[in-house]
Amino acid sequence: MAAKRAGNSKFLKEYNESVVLDLIRTNKAISKAELSSITGLSATAMGVITASLIGKGYIHEMGTGESKGGRRPIMLELKPDSFYSAGIDMDTDYIKAVLMDITGKVVNNKCIDMLVPPSFDLVIKKAEKLVVKMLEEQSLDFSKLLGIGFSVPGMVDSLTHKIVLAPNLEWENADIRQSLTILGDIPSYVENESMSSAICENWIGLCSNVGNFVCINIKSGIGAGIFTGGKLYRGTGGTAGEVGHISVDENGPKCGCGNYGCLETVASSRSIVERARRLIKQGVVSSLNRFDDVEEIDLDAVIDASRSGDEAARNILNEAARYIGIAVTNLVNTLNPSKIVLGKEFVKYADLVIDIIKGVVECKALKDPAERVEVVASEIGESASALGAAIIPLKVLFKYTL
Numbered sequence: 323m324a325a326k327r328a329g330n331s332k333f334l335k336e337y338n339e340s341v342v343l344d345l346i347r348t349n350k351a352i353s354k355a356e357l358s359s360i361t362g363l364s365a366t367a368m369g370v371i372t373a374s375l376i377g378k379g380y381i382h383e384m385g386t387g388e389s390k391g392g393r394r395p396i397m398l399e400l401k402p403d404s405f406y407s408a409g410i411d412m413d414t415d416y417i418k419a420v421l422m423d424i425t426g427k428v429v430n431n432k433c434i435d436m437l438v439p440p441s442f443d444l445v446i447k448k449a450e451k452l453v454v455k456m457l458e459e460q461s462l463d464f465s466k467l468l469g470i471g472f473s474v475p476g477m478v479d480s481l482t483h484k485i486v487l488a489p490n491l492e493w494e495n496a497d498i499r500q501s502l503t504i505l506g507d508i509p510s511y512v513e514n515e516s517m518s519s520a521i522c523e524n525w526i527g528l529c530s531n532v533g534n535f536v537c538i539n540i541k542s543g544i545g546a547g548i549f550t551g552g553k554l555y556r557g558t559g560g561t562a563g564e565v566g567h568i569s570v571d572e573n574g575p576k577c578g579c580g581n582y583g584c585l586e587t588v589a590s591s592r593s594i595v596e597r598a599r600r601l602i603k604q605g606v607v608s609s610l611n612r613f614d615d616v617e618e619i620d621l622d623a624v625i626d627a628s629r630s631g632d633e634a635a636r637n638i639l640n641e642a643a644r645y646i647g648i649a650v651t652n653l654v655n656t657l658n659p660s661k662i663v664l665g666k667e668f669v670k671y672a673d674l675v676i677d678i679i680k681g682v683v684e685c686k687a688l689k690d691p692a693e694r695v696e697v698v699a700s701e702i703g704e705s706a707s708a709l710g711a712a713i714i715p716l717k718v719l720f721k722y723t724l
């Protein structure tokens with residue numbers, strides 16, 4: 323967190339503590355002398371701050387480090403298993419829950435499949451039960467829980483933490499904080515799903531030291547979380563990142579938004595599956611013909627067929643990848659990011675198509691931004707939004723802007 327600088331006034335005590343706490347987090351293990359040297363605070367002041375953080379239970383002494391001439395220094399680190407944060411990823415067909423400790427280590431996780439898009443009240447009730455169950459299984463009481471983050475596929479108000487609109491769930495103006503009953507006293511936050519994934523990549527994923535990046539979620543829909551200068555870019559109304567509606571083929575299929583050939587209509591998991599079903603119905607030669615009912619063909623079946631050398635399946639994935647490449651090219655030219663991370667269901671077949679996407683970017687993007695960007699598949703995958711949601715209460719603790 324290079325942008326933060328410590329001050330020396332007593333009024334800045336809390337701020338200084340958060341700076342020191344974050345330095346301990348990002349350095350993993352660090353001595354008081356090193357903390358003094360980085361922040362410019364005196365050894366005495368640093369002693370007071372670290373004693374306070376130890377007293378609050380956030381950090382502890384974890385042995386001695388390498389000597390630089392004198393005594394071996396005592397190293398400080400975040401105290402694992404001291405405090406926890408929960409993340410809930412609410413979607414049309416599942417609820418994922420994770421519990422992580424202050425260091426970002428996941429200690430428990432749960433997932434429930436939902437057969438039909440669930441009501442808001444039902445999801446909140448189930449989410450609360452999942453959090454309570456995870457705490458029970460870890461033998462933790464509520465006082466150890468810093469907060470709960472909720473990830474939702476829709477538009478959120480980052481100030482009020484209300485869901486403005488989640489179209490696929492048919493939720494509108496939903497207030498999570500008002501709806502929690504068992505966990506009503508625990509601080510809670512809500513974030514857009516793609517922005518949650520970007521938060522995850524920035525905290526524990528491939529973009530931990532990257533200020534300008536785009537994290538693209540590819541699943542039944544496509545969306546992105548954009549970081550500029552180390553912060554989430556939300557746009558004027560909070561809807562930035564709707565890259566699924568970048569038009570990549572004006573003669574393409576009609577999209578739910580009313581436009582034609584949006585990225586989502588040709589490169590989402592749903593469009594890949596629909597295309598496979600349509601081709602099989604048309605009699606294309608493929609191992610996918612083994613399905614008696616084409617409706618049983620899912621993304622995994624297309625990926626498996628492609629891995630087994632099925633040409634039709636491979637062509638479907640390759641075509642989707644070329645369209646992703648076009649959208650990524652637009653992002654590279656517009657935003658000049660240093661990284662573009664492709665995640666969620668995409669990670670299941672990333673190895674099959676990532677070179678195609680890179681090839682399109684290399685070929686079509688402007689030379690200078692293309693040379694500076696790294697296009698990669700996420701190493702986290704489908705849990706990214708739940709993890710990102712769990713990271714939000716940690717960001718609050720470490721005094722980051724949400």
Ligand SMILES: [Zn+2]
Nearest residue numbers: 567577579584
């Ligand atoms: Zn659209």
